[in-house]
Amino acid sequence: MTLIRIVKDWDWPDLMRQTPGQRGIWDGIQFTLDDTEECDFLIMLNNRMKIPTRVKCPPENIWALMQEPYEEGFSDWMVEKHDLFFRVLTHHLPTNNAKYIASHPAIPWHVNRTFDQLTSCPIPEKVKNLSWIVGDAMDLPGHIKRWSFLESIKKKNLPIDVFGKKIHYIKDKWDGLAPYKYSLAIENNSGPYCWTEKLADCFLTWTIPFYYGCTNLEDYFPKESFVRIDINQPKKCLEKINDFIAEDRWEKAIPALEEARNLVLHKYQIFPHLSSLVSSHIDEKKEKKDITIPAYKRSAKAKMLRIKYKLKKKLGILGST
Structure with a gap:
């Protein structure tokens, strides 16, 4: 072998x-x-x-x-x-x-589940709308940009549960994603090929990510499995998030989420x-x-x-x- x-x-x-x-x-x-x-x-x-x-x-x-x-x-x-x-x-x-x-x-994914657990678990009950698990690092320009976007969210009173080491600590990312239909997934940079566990963890929990980062993500996953946002334009970004949630598209996206999830587990x-x-x-x-x-x-x-x-x-x- x-x-x-x-x-x-x-x-x-x-x-x-x-x-x-x-x-x-x-x-x-x-x-x-x-x-x-x-x-x-x-x-x-x-x-x-x-x-x-x-x-x-x-x-x-x-x-x-x-x-x-x-x-x-x-x-x-x-x-x-x-x-x-x-x-x-x-x-x-x-x-x-x-x-x-x-x-x-x-x-590697950060939700505290094994491959066997993830391939056998049912779709979790979705009882909440929107979350964001945000890191506390401030070493990169992308970190600073992300925290600036968080401040914009706070000013607009977006109905969202925010988790992080400095905000509302949770031991397992699963708990901040699985109960939610939607979550923000904001990468540390924006460019081709670079998507991380921030995205994968959403798919593994059947959660639609409002996503910023990888510029060719459509080459990897079905376009219906995520929603692109641009954190450089906070006002338009928040309008897009609110409109999408108001239309409650999560259930329609289940087939795309399932495909994206399987791609993470078995290919990527x-x-x-x-x-x-x-x-x-x-x-x-x-x-x-x-x-x-x-x-x-x-x-x-x-x-x-x-x-x-x-x-x-x-x-x-x-x-x-």
Whole structure:
């Protein structure tokens, strides 16, 4: 059985819960998070490890998957120090080099449910209208823009239940989504390919997202499964939300939500996504070699960009040119 070692720099959520029986197997491929010395593929989630990674593996099978928004001076590891990666799956293509492959981030879902639970659960009872689970980070221009939109909502008294670490804490995102017909899903940035668990969690709970972020989302999901909004135009945005809720379109959207949900579970989440990409590259004849991927250290250019970024953040001008 082909063995894929996943290297990541975060602890939660548990990736293996996204496989049947939490066994880490998908389409006959075994995935592991262990520091196994030898594997058939190694896939690093984000090129920002603080310690070296050592493995015996075919050099052609050393890949990376980028899962964060790209912002110059903040996530420069997404565009540099990629010499040892034969493939880089990313929503931000830094060059036209063939090693870079356009890909959504395949971030794990955050609702506290396993794959088996999600594939067997019925549609939850929808007893409430609108929610928003909003993060408290303020590191990116997108974070600041999102909080500005939240202030606009407060001023207009939009009937919405808002959850977050600093607002109304809930332990499980399921509780802030499953009882609701609609929810806001606002990404940290806007661009092609980059949709995250903010969207996926809505689909997994049969909740229609009012969505801002990925500009080619229709290439992934049926257009009836979500509602596009533009948080740069708060007034029009709020009018659109109110009108859609007033028309109560949730029940009509159930078939589209079901399709989107199945796409998340069986195609776009990390295990089917990687299995599909890897399957055409499996070759037992490839020679395995001892490889060390060094810890990420910023280049001189990245260090200067980081200083500039921190200064702009301190001055409150993130997002300006």
